[in-house]
Amino acid sequence: MKRSFPASVMTGFVLCALVLAGCSGKSAAGKKAHSPTSLQVCGQFLGAENVRRAVDAVDGGDANATARNSPDRLAAALTLEAKKWSLGDLLYYPHHACRIDIPAESGGAYVIEAEVKWSVLAIDSMREPKYAKSWRQVNDQVFVEQEPGPPIVSLLVACGIPGAASEQEAELPLQMTIMDPGLGVEQRQPLLSTFARTLVDELACTGDPVVPAQLLR
Known part of the structure; x- marks a missing residue:
């Protein structure tokens, strides 16, 4: 029925x-x-205006970006690694925060890439002659290295993580690297300083490390 x-x-x-x-x-x-979008996330790491100026500086095509983790998610992964670390541990995993590919008229692409990891270098080692030659001290907590060949610049900052081993702040500093296609200092410097300050803020580093805007000569 x-x-x-x-x-x-x-x-x-x-x-x-x-x-x-x-x-x-x-x-x-x-x-x-x-x-x-990935390009917006790159802006969160490096500063949206800094990214725009860097992309404009190379005078290429439309930028393509890759950024798998937001600043807070990347900071969470770094925090977990720091808490698991023990003195003598030499396993340091690089995290790719952002990659921007800008097509070149001649073929290929201009690449801007930012990555971060816990460094194998200790803060005290920066004062040794072999490191002092390449790493310039900015202040008590920040050091900068510019490689003479490829356009790569790295920054080392003492960043203590609450809950990590007591030696972590001095023995396991944070290392950030920017690779680019040969940008001028006026484009490269704000990318690096903003990237460093973004992660230092997200990680809420103990010791209140100060990353100045003026890093490169």
Whole structure:
């Protein structure tokens, strides 16, 4: 025996279905709209205006970016590593924060890349002659190295993590590196200093390390 439904009930079912579909679509669209692109995440690490100026400086095509982790997620991974570390541990995993590829007219691409890791170098070792030749001391907690060949610049900063081993701040500093296609100091310096300050803030480093805007000569 077939059961029939009043027209009003059927109309209600249809309206509910339409409302739910509309809400679902709106929710998905809203989520997509609020999800930052990789280029925007690179801006969170390096400063959006700094990224724009660096991209403009190479005069290439439209920039393509890769950034798998936001600053807070990357800081969480670094924090976990620091807490697991013990004196004598030499396993240091580099994290790629951001990579920007800018097509070149001649083919290939200009590449800007930022990565971070807990360094194998200790803060005290920076005062040894073999390191003092290449690493310049900016202040008591920050050191900078510019490699003479490829356009790579690295920054070392003492960053203590609450809950880590007592030796961690001095023996396991944070090392950030920027690689670029040969940017001028006026583009490279803000990328590096902003990258360092972003992670120092996200990690809430003990000792309150100060990363100045002026790092490179």
